[in-house]
Amino acid sequence: MKNPNQPFEMAAKVQWNPHYKRWDKVLVLYNGHAKPPAKHPVWAYLKRLRLPTRQARHNGENLHYKAFYLQAYCPERNALSEYKPMFINFNQHSVGDYSEYAFRNDWFCPQWQMGRQQVKIQQGGRTPHGKALHITLPKGVAGCGQKKCLNWKPKLGGKFHALEYSYWVKFADDFDFVRGGKLPGIGNNHAATGGHRATGNNGWSIRVMWNHEGKLGQYVYYPDQGRRYGDFFSWDAPAIRKGQWYQIKTQVQLNHAGKRDGSIKTWLNGRLVLNKLDLRFQNADNLPIERLLFSVFYGGNDHTWAPKRDNYLWIDDWVIRPLR
Secondary structure: OOOOOOOOOOEEEEEEEOOOOOOEEEEEEEOOOOOOOOOOOOHHHHHHOOOOOOOOOOOOOOOEEEOOOOOOOOOOOHHHOOOOOOOOEOOOOOOEEEEEEHHHOOOOOOOOOOHHEEEEEEEEOOOOOOOEEEEEEEOOOOOOOOOOOEEEEEEEEEEEEEEEEEEEEEEOOOOOOOOEEEEEEEOOOOOOOOOOOOOOOOOEEEEEEOOOOOOEEEEEEOOOOOOOOOOEEEOOOOOOOOOOOOOOOOEEEOOOOOOEEEEEEEEOOEEEEEEEEEEEEOOOOOOOEEEEEEEEOOOOOOHHHOOOOEEEEEEEEEEEEOOO
């Protein structure tokens, strides 16, 4: 009998076999799916699994369970791993809900899916006949405490000292900026956010933020910030116009150990709006760029940042490019 709520085609695990009193490596196939091809990563995962030396704590005990899609799986390496650019758009997806299948394919299988239900695939992307992510920011919600924000943090497939990334964003004609909010950026593996101060040894993060006027800037956690929360580096640009597409392109260069030679450069629709130099993100060369921080929410995290009604924006056409 098929289970329509099971999004995966298969899973791998180690399971206790009470009849033979041993551990077995098991491939589970859901909803009648056939065995995957020999190059599918589920086989490599099964091969790597080690059988426990202990007895089971109970009959049928399962260990190391991991689910896989037949097609939407994430290899260990991608274009970025080969120092090639990665392009992400949404034109290939069906209009409607942003399925888990599509989500995992687009964003390298993030561990978190917070806010995916607030995203739709909608006609009307940046290009004619294109599609974009349509994002709902619900009324009364600021920050991520209620888990109604977009906040997924996929690994990029490598460790980089310098990276360029760009995307297009459009705010709805009636968008209420309230006090401000966040847009995507990057960070190290354990990026400093949410009031956790960067020390140079624990993490850092760079995201975009809009303020109450609709002006944009980089919101940065780094060791030399002047307060508990990140510093806002306002861009040399007027407030954005609602209902208009903007391309945000950023280049980040980390500092070398013991130096303040890091930098953030940002272009808005091709115009340089920020050139922040002499920055320090790390004390040693041990906090490389590893994650995309797909953060979209109001806040701040108290009710004064929250909108009084639902608000909408669109994001489209990502390009992520390692720099040497």
